[in-house]
Amino acid sequence: MARNITPKEKDYSQWYLDVIKAAELADYAPVRGCMVIRPDGYAVWESIMSEMDRRFKETGHVNAYFPLLIPNSFLEKEKEHVEGFAPECAVVTHAGGEELEEPLVVRPTSETVIGYMYSKWVQSWRDLPLLINQWCNVMRWEMRPRLFLRTSEFLWQEGHTAHATREEAMEETLKMLEVYRGFMEEILALPVIAGEKSEGERFPGADNTYTCEAMMSDRKALQAGTSHFLGQNFARAFEIRFQNRAGELEHAWTTSWGTSTRMIGAVIMAHSDNDGLILPPRLAPVKAVILPISTDEEKLREVILPKAREIASTLKGVLGPMAVRVDTDFHLRPADRFFRHLQKGVPLRLELGEREMEAGRVRAVRRDTAERSDIAWEAVPTEVPHLLETIQKALFDRALAFREANTRHASSFEEMKTLLENEGGFVTAFFAGDRSDEKAIKEATGATVRCFPLSDERVGTCFFTGKENAKLAIFARAY
RNA sequence: CGGGGCGUAGCGCAGUCUGGUUAGCGCGCAUGGUUCGGGACCAUGAGGUCGGAGGUUCAAAUCCUCUCGCCCCGACCA
Structure with missing residues (x-):
């Protein structure tokens, strides 16, 4: 934490x-x-x-x-x-x-x-x-x-x-x-x-x-x-x-x-989560950071760092010159370096320590789930972009699932008030009210009409005015 | 605009009621050392016109007057 x-x-x-x-x-x-x-x-x-x-x-x-x-x-x-x-x-x-x-x-x-x-x-x-x-x-x-x-x-x-x-x-x-x-x-x-x-x-x-x-x-x-x-x-x-x-x-x-x-x-x-920022890979200016790690400073500078730069160079060819960074803040301890990138929202961290040097691989750690996996050096140019896309999709899916889990339907004003008070989130309802009805609903619930979704053409009885042929609206408290 | 609160080190605060030697604490920062694969610890040190102006006093962060700014709630607003 x-x-x-x-x-x-x-x-x-x-x-x-x-x-x-x-x-x-x-x-x-x-x-x-x-x-x-x-x-x-x-x-x-x-x-x-x-x-x-x-x-x-x-x-x-x-x-x-x-x-x-x-x-x-x-x-x-x-x-x-x-x-x-x-x-x-x-x-x-x-x-x-x-x-x-x-x-x-x-x-x-x-x-x-x-x-x-x-x-x-x-x-x-x-x-x-x-x-x-x-x-x-x-x-x-x-x-x-x-x-x-x-x-x-x-x-x-x-x-x-x-x-x-x-x-x-x-x-x-x-x-x-x-x-x-x-x-x-x-x-x-x-x-x-x-x-x-x-x-x-x-x-x-x-x-x-x-x-x-x-x-x-x-x-x-x-x-x-x-x-x-x-x-x-x-x-x-x-x-x-x-x-x-x-x-x-x-x-x-x-x-x-x-x-x-x-x-x-x-x-x-x-x-984002309680550790800090999470950026989706396609948006993130820096998509992956490579961390050379060792307590042996000579080895770090002469063997591990050059390898890290070599991997970075290859990866830049795939992801773009600015998308990959090599962390050379060796005056910080590894834990501090991890945290820095964690809080900056870098989607993927690639660790290169003595263990990885011997095995010919990097340890990849996902920002969104903290899941770790090992990637062989030769596979980095294909596996890393693939992993980034996996993260991109996971973030979207998670946000979508969250929205769906927090969207409910109200048939009456009472029901809407209860839902907004107890559950929050989006509340769908058929609505055909005018400006003053919207104002009354806002005063009673704090929620406003966010929109009438274009993808949903259903009509029904207005929960507020009782009018027929009302379009489906989404109500929510908003920023 | 109405109600409430706050300005003291980069950040967060104590000290103000009851004026009194060099204004403290935590985090952060710097240097050295031990550490080092998910936020370490020890030591030393740097950093302040106490929001500003005026006044009272032998003496003001502290009391008085004026003033500037910020935050929260409401109002307003996308």
Whole structure:
């Protein structure tokens, strides 16, 4: 048991913070609610960026960069948008030693400034679709910041597209939701439920919002990414118009979709244990660490270390140059070196000691299960990647089994209250209520509608209003 | 914004009520030694304008006034 980490059973919030600290992922910044992402945390973000960016480009998107500062008047052009975001905006009022004529908002999201630019770039149906993504930082002055999950400033990507037809924009919205789902499940080993948001949980200014909802290991829900169908709302606010083939002027149909550094928080809370961070192999910047071990320092440096480097070199050829590290912290005792990698979440530890030198093998220790196995030197380039994939799958399966074991169905409001109170987790129920019903349920249970899963088309009687033909919803307490 | 709590070494705290020699303790850190395959131990040592400003006093971490910041609960919010 790690002595620097509070067990999650004792205090889940503290456990989460302890894991981050022990893994040196992030630290608090001097400004309230802001965090410093440390090198090992940033490497995880880089890993996320490179894989997602590849998937965005494969689906036809390109990257661009829009400015940090947005004229205040832009936000006010879309009524719901400004109502949703104004309270949490940071505003620049002075610059160059003078008060500005118009205050500038630090972007909480970029629909407005991008809408403004799109109106200039779009004139003909031939200019559509416009498929642009940007990687950047945004600022939302939240009341309750938590590292990675909700920080005042965070890093994210926001995709913004404009289309000629409603159908095409809706198709894009769902396509990117599916890109998110695929990335989260395949790379983060995070099972998510793709679904539609309820009225009360919709993005300010959107006609529909879709989400990927995940369950954390305390059974609470976390929204890991959203994709919005914006209809013609922003096109009207910013006059994004084009002439169709018939020569008529039409408003474009737009979408936006985003995922953020919050996903790092999701990975931490989905997989890690009381010893510290556990990273899924496909996400982990360092996938395997090789530890030369011996009390005979001469032998260590002259025989074992060169062999370790040789194995590392071969393995790098398979896994990538940054994915394998040789631990040369010989001033630490083996136990301390084990723990360091354990807490950093390195998926696989390969020990090379005197026993292994004689036998011509390495001892592999899995981070997720602590299982040990011996791998012959010649087999390392094939066995290690295989073992990493086994770990990847095991993490996903474990998280999925956990979610399924903690998902229950409620037919009545009483039943829902009891389930949320006693069991927690996800509660499915047929629901056809409106915004005020959602509010009443939240006040009574602390839970919100997470989504209406797209994969489940069953309908039934609403547990709250009694209406027929209600869609199946998932309720849960959420971050 | 309302209620409660806290600022003393990198971190966690004691000392403040009842002012009094060089402000302590644990962890961590540095050096040396013994250890070493799942968080060792011994010894030595470095590290502090006690959140800030002003005041009372022979004397302030301690008492008084002002001020800044942080945390928790609520409100608000994704």
